Amino acid sequence: MSFSSLSFLYAFLPVVVILYFLSPSPRWRNAVLLITSLFFYAWGAPKALPLLLGMAALVWLCGLGTEKGLGFCHPLSLAFVLGSLILFKYLGFFVGLFGVKTLPALLLPAGISFTSFQLMAYSIDLKRGQIRAERSFFRFLLYVCFFPQLLQGPILRYGETAPMLRERSVTLDGAVCGLRRFVRGLAKKVLIADQAAVLASTLYGQRELSGTAGLWLAALCYGMQVFYDFSGYSDMAIGLGQLFGFKLPDNFDHPYAALSVSDFWRRWHMTLARWFRDYVYIPLGGNRVGRGRLALNLLIVWALTGLWHGASWNFVLWGLYYGVLLLIERLVIGKGIEHVPPLLRWLVTFVLVNIGWVFFYISDPSLILEKLLRMFIYMPTDWRALLTLDASVCSKVLCLPFALLFSFPIVKKAAAPEKGPGLIVLNGMHLVLLIVCIMFIISSSFTPFVYFNF
Amino acid sequence: MTVGLLLLFLLAGLARALISPDSEIFYENRPARRFPAFSAASFLDGTWQSDVEDALSDQVPAAIRMKKLYNIFDTGTALPVIRMLGQGGGYVGFRNICFFEDMLVVRPVALPEKEDTFLAAARHIGSWQDAAPGTEFYVYYIETDRDLNLETGEKSGLYDCLTGALTLPAGRVGRLRVDSFADYHRLFFKTDHHWNADGSYQGYLDLCALLGITPLTVRGQYRLPACYHGTRAAGVEGVPAEDFAVNLFDYPDMTVTIPAGPIPDYGMQSLFVNGELESVSYGSVFGVDCGELVFDTGRPGKNLLVMGDSYDNAVVKALAAGFSKTYCVDLRSYASELRRPFVMADYLKEHRIDCVVFIGGVDYFGETLLREGGQ
Numbered sequence: 001m002s003f004s005s006l007s008f009l010y011a012f013l014p015v016v017v018i019l020y021f022l023s024p025s026p027r028w029r030n031a032v033l034l035i036t037s038l039f040f041y042a043w044g045a046p047k048a049l050p051l052l053l054g055m056a057a058l059v060w061l062c063g064l065g066t067e068k069g070l071g072f073c074h075p076l077s078l079a080f081v082l083g084s085l086i087l088f089k090y091l092g093f094f095v096g097l098f099g100v101k102t103l104p105a106l107l108l109p110a111g112i113s114f115t116s117f118q119l120m121a122y123s124i125d126l127k128r129g130q131i132r133a134e135r136s137f138f139r140f141l142l143y144v145c146f147f148p149q150l151l152q153g154p155i156l157r158y159g160e161t162a163p164m165l166r167e168r169s170v171t172l173d174g175a176v177c178g179l180r181r182f183v184r185g186l187a188k189k190v191l192i193a194d195q196a197a198v199l200a201s202t203l204y205g206q207r208e209l210s211g212t213a214g215l216w217l218a219a220l221c222y223g224m225q226v227f228y229d230f231s232g233y234s235d236m237a238i239g240l241g242q243l244f245g246f247k248l249p250d251n252f253d254h255p256y257a258a259l260s261v262s263d264f265w266r267r268w269h270m271t272l273a274r275w276f277r278d279y280v281y282i283p284l285g286g287n288r289v290g291r292g293r294l295a296l297n298l299l300i301v302w303a304l305t306g307l308w309h310g311a312s313w314n315f316v317l318w319g320l321y322y323g324v325l326l327l328i329e330r331l332v333i334g335k336g337i338e339h340v341p342p343l344l345r346w347l348v349t350f351v352l353v354n355i356g357w358v359f360f361y362i363s364d365p366s367l368i369l370e371k372l373l374r375m376f377i378y379m380p381t382d383w384r385a386l387l388t389l390d391a392s393v394c395s396k397v398l399c400l401p402f403a404l405l406f407s408f409p410i411v412k413k414a415a416a417p418e419k420g421p422g423l424i425v426l427n428g429m430h431l432v433l434l435i436v437c438i439m440f441i442i443s444s445s446f447t448p449f450v451y452f453n454f
Numbered sequence: 455m456t457v458g459l460l461l462l463f464l465l466a467g468l469a470r471a472l473i474s475p476d477s478e479i480f481y482e483n484r485p486a487r488r489f490p491a492f493s494a495a496s497f498l499d500g501t502w503q504s505d506v507e508d509a510l511s512d513q514v515p516a517a518i519r520m521k522k523l524y525n526i527f528d529t530g531t532a533l534p535v536i537r538m539l540g541q542g543g544g545y546v547g548f549r550n551i552c553f554f555e556d557m558l559v560v561r562p563v564a565l566p567e568k569e570d571t572f573l574a575a576a577r578h579i580g581s582w583q584d585a586a587p588g589t590e591f592y593v594y595y596i597e598t599d600r601d602l603n604l605e606t607g608e609k610s611g612l613y614d615c616l617t618g619a620l621t622l623p624a625g626r627v628g629r630l631r632v633d634s635f636a637d638y639h640r641l642f643f644k645t646d647h648h649w650n651a652d653g654s655y656q657g658y659l660d661l662c663a664l665l666g667i668t669p670l671t672v673r674g675q676y677r678l679p680a681c682y683h684g685t686r687a688a689g690v691e692g693v694p695a696e697d698f699a700v701n702l703f704d705y706p707d708m709t710v711t712i713p714a715g716p717i718p719d720y721g722m723q724s725l726f727v728n729g730e731l732e733s734v735s736y737g738s739v740f741g742v743d744c745g746e747l748v749f750d751t752g753r754p755g756k757n758l759l760v761m762g763d764s765y766d767n768a769v770v771k772a773l774a775a776g777f778s779k780t781y782c783v784d785l786r787s788y789a790s791e792l793r794r795p796f797v798m799a800d801y802l803k804e805h806r807i808d809c810v811v812f813i814g815g816v817d818y819f820g821e822t823l824l825r826e827g828g829q
Binding site: 014392 | 459460461464465467468471497498500503506507510511514517520521523524527528531532535536539544545546547548553
């Protein structure tokens with residue numbers, strides 16, 4: 001089920017909220033969240049539910065075994081989770097490397113990348129002794145399946161979540177605040193990301209008509225689509241978490257305002273970057289190695305980051321592109337970057353990130369090269385022909401100024417009023433925003449979240 | 455308070471959609487989608503969930519107002535650009551249709567897209583004819599904007615493809631000829647894919663000549679100005695309403711029967727002419743689509759079978775005047791409405807059909823005739 005679907009907005013959400021707030025005790029509240037979370041998952045991927053439950057059960061059992069000192073439990077847990085991820089997501093890609101073209105199509109369980117990373121984090125943290133094993137399977141299952149973050153993160157750490165699974169304070173102010181954040185996230189997705197998506201697909205889809213300017217605009221639109229789509233989802237997840245008394249970690253911090261590529265990755269999909277840092281980069285040696293090893297470590301981490309996004313070469317190339325850029329920043333430019341004017345640093349970063357989206361969007365490596373060449377070797381764009389194909393894109397262009405504006409932390413600085421007329425106006429504005437979003441959802445065709453694929 | 459109001463707003467929407475669903479979306483000229491019956495199989499393959507989503511998008515409170523508002527915004531931002539681009543003459547796309555001068559049209563179909571299905575349709579008709587040598591088979595092809603590039607005047611060649619493959623005796627194939635934008639403009643609605651009163655009258659005359667019957671005399675035409683938005687204008691705001699006209703015939707007495715039983719008349723032309731029709735649409739005036747329609751004049755003569763789709767709705771009543779019984783079969787809904795497959799040989803025998811005429815355009819010969827399982 002998608003947060004931006006009418007089934008979620010009109011049926012699932014109100015029913016869950018009512019059941020949750022009518023529940024007499026924290027135990028009951030957890031039960032409501034667990035049952036509804038499983039229903040939420042089954043709605044979109046009923047056939048994948050047994051796999052999700054199986055993975056959770058095995059990791060939970062292995063966790064108990066690990067704590068009791070059974071040596072095989074931790075490797076078994078990791079092998080099962082990683083094996084499932086490889087089997088369902090990467091098998092076709094890997095066997096394709098050996099020339100095998102046809103494999104029976106396997107179901108790709110929604111959100112498997114997020115769930116498996118969360119489960120692996122639990123297993124590793126347990127082995128490292130950083131956390132205690134969860135005794136209750138149902139509480140553990142809620143950690144894995146909590147519906148706001150189940151399909152697209154943020155990737156939770158058990159150590160941070162466990163106290164909230166046992167006890168959390170639910171306040172009305174917190175709930176309203178959470179709902180407001182949910183509505184803002186929905187608006188990001190529906191009013192900006194989905195509109196930018198139409199522009200990007202129109203520009204990328206017309207190979208003969210899109211020249212240099214068209215392709216730069218396509219990259220910009222696609223970048224905005226991915227950002228508002230994913231950060232919108234994260235806002236909705238965090239807002240829903242807040243509604244139920246959970247504090248979920250932030251995933252984005254205005255990445256398009258970044259002044260360097262490393263700064264961008266400190267602000268983009270922060271929970272994934274933290275996962276790779278803690279469970280891959282640091283175990284490989286982190287920064288405390290020689291330059292050659294550092295370069296290798298960075299490239300490994302970034303190739304894996306790319307691969308995490310999808311079982312396709314373009315994602316690997318996308319990851320390696322960032323690996324190379326970060327290497328250049330760290331090993332070649334170093335602290336010299338601080339002497340460059342901030343505006344120029346921002347511009348260069350913004351351009352580099354937008355070039356990166358070409359790798360992300362186009363799955364055929366030969367087409368990536370073609371598009372990149374067109375972006376740098378001037379070719380005219382036939383704007384008239386593009387518009388005559390479908391003039392309905394005109395209304396979609398209106399999202400771009402807002403997309404650019406809200407990429408910067410201008411709104412964040414305005415503190416929300418806590419009571420009085422200001423709060424009523426603020427809540428009223430969010431209600432209007434929700435109605436506008438519903439109007440767009442009803443009227444335009446459904447666009448799934450980009451990160452559902454991952 | 456805020457949370458309560460929000461929940462109330464959302465739950466009221468769900469309750470309204472469940473308890474009192476609409477049956478028709480007049481704004482988009484189609485039936486409203488309703489909540490589907492639950493089954494484990496449909497839940498497992500996801501169709502139930504997607505049907506629920508569709509039903510909600512039609513049934514939640516103010517859904518149509520919201521769609522209209524969205525369309526005002528969407529069309530309003532595009533219309534100035536469409537007008538500017540359209541000044542040079544030519545197609546300007548908007549969602550799944552195109553603006554072309556003052557008409558809403560679609561782009562032409564390329565011959566290779568439909569060639570195989572057209573050839574198969576011709577073989578199908580040939581085999582039916584071979585199996586029933588005592589029955590005369592006719593084909594009437596309706597050329598539309600899909601057969602002609604309105605910008606260049608280039609034709610797709612679909613009619614030639616069909617006739618080249620048909621094995622019917624000479625003189626049994628005809629067409630509504632559309633060779634230019636002027637032809638199309640004259641014969642078709644501006645906001646709908648169907649032929650207008652002039653187009654259907656031309657078609658009627660062509661069919662009479664083809665079938666060898668005397669056409670009814672037309673007393674004139676009743677035209678209601680600026681009252682009609684066709685299906686191509688559904689969801690497009692800011693397009694002016696167009697005139698709707700019907701040809702005035704003196705129809706002989708006849709009984710009309712649909713699968714559910716006898717009905718007083720097919721279509722509501724007389725109500726329209728008397729100004730008593732609330733909502734003007736092609737279907738409401740000429741008659742809605744149905745799997746089987748039977749006209750009986752009670753006079754001796756030949757029996758006719760009309761195989762077609764919604765285009766023939768505007769001419770079947772007039773055609774029926776020239777026959778004893780006229781059967782009209784729409785393969786798109788025959789099997790579901792009559793709960794049996796359509797078998798040509800059996801049908802011809804059962805109803806003692808003397809003549810069969812296929813009436814349709816690209817969609818009929820390129821898709822319906824084969825896809826819908828006529829045997």
